[in-house]
Amino acid sequence: MKAAVEAAARFGYRQHMNMLAPDSGQAEAGLLRPARPSPQPVIIAASHCWRDRAAAAVQDLRESLRLWPLVWTLSLFDIRLRYRGSLLGPFWLTLSTAVMIGAIGFVYSRLFHQDVAAYLPFLAISLVLWNFINVITAEGATCFSTSADMIRAQRMAHTVHPARVVVRNLLVLAHNLAVIVVVFLIYPSHLTWSVLSEVPALALWVLDAFAAALLLGMVGARYRDVPPIVASIMQIAFYITPIMWSPAMLVHRGLGLSVALIDMNPFFGLLQIVRGPLLGLPVDVSAWINALCASAVLVVAAFLLFVRARPRIPYWV
Amino acid sequence: MAKLLVENVSVAFPLYHGESRSLKKTVFAAASGRMGQDAKHRLTVEALRNVSFTLNTGDRLGFIGSNGAGKTTLLRTMAGIYEPAAGRMVIDGAVTALLDPGQGMNFELTGNENIRMRALFNGYTDAQIKILQEDVAQFSELGDFLSLPVRTYSSGMIVRLGFALATAIHPQILLMDEWILAGDAAFLGKARERLETMVxxxxxxxxxxxxxAILMQWCNRLIWMDAGRVHADGTPEEILSAYLPPDQFKQAKMAAEHAMRAA
Known part of the structure; x- marks a missing residue:
């Protein structure tokens, strides 16, 4: 109150005119206060120093973690909205995946002269995983531009948007797991202890998905041609990566093809570390090396670009 | 104690229209070695130039100026949405910015879901979410409509929901654009009281x-913005007498005093 009087005196303004001066007598209790990120003052400065920018980027990530309930609810509502008013709801996800895998599985096992019992589990896992990768890149590339209203309405951690894409698609993945479970019940696989490597493999997938959505989201917000380019690259990647066909089918071909499509293909590494153990194969060290190298490049690139571009995102969307 | 410091803040909007935004142009420019020149000659709109002021507890600041003078951009910058291209800001206090009626609401979601979203954004506990929901439901009088998607609402109902939600949360630092002062007459009497409590x-x-009239009634300091700069800074009477034609100034003053007496 004192400050208000001082301010009024400073500007030579009649006190009674300022009818809406802060009312210090008003009890704090009962009033809903907005979020305050930290008890310290927030400093927003235009800085070209990498250290300041990196600190701001890390702060953004930390803020997203704090907003975890918001990310979760946004993702849940996204799924619910997509199927609002439909009879089966999100189980359409499960059903359409089941129909696709069933149809392709039986046709292609004939085409490729494969045994259905071996081919169908392989195909089910591959397609479900690829679907996740594909949607992460497609939705990631537009994660900031589709949230333009939210970004312009209030200051919010920017990493909330790619995190929302990842969590939403993890929920979709969870629905699709039902199909894999059913396929495995029909055509059981001989699981070994290597299945324990699924835990770090899935953790790596979540990290990579977040980094990919963040990276593509920033580039896609700045350059609007990027989302369709990403979509067509992923289309090509789908055909040249062992998803519909297994690496074993390449055995009779030249070594060059196998090196290019398998050893040098980051998608193969990522798929194999999750797919292999589920099919009863031992831990594939070369696939892990491939996946870890690709992930390191992706995560570092995403972080560096985020450090650089974070303040510009609201100007781009 | 809240404090807001704005120091030599400049904001420029890059113009990425049509071609200049596309990857094609950048790739070709890079290939022909014109990237640097392109970056230098990139068109920008200087929305704010070297804006400085300090606000302390008790300050009621108004912005005035013609359309495009940078008032809304300055509000968005103070809210931390646009980070300045130069200068710095220190914000000490919990901020709420009421910049447009949509306020980032998702019109596909129901009223209640939007309320929940806002609460989660503010990091509320379940108990606080319940308080917020009850408060908004009671004030907006939307009743069962709150469980329908917002897109099914009439425009008046959207304003009521937006207003009730915006005014349910009491910030230390409140940034408002004038949309909140507009509304249908029947709702306005009730709205006004609630808005004044929040303010x-x-x-x-x-x-x-x-x-x-509103600026005179509510503010104890005015900043006149012109072409992205602070043109003048002073008491509402000083600034408005310079900004407005004399007859309009007299009218506004009378209206403000009348409103004061009524309150």
Missing amino acids: GSAEILVLSSHNA
């Missing part, structure tokens, strides 16, 4: 408006 409980108010 009264804020330690710092920043308001952008074309309504001189």
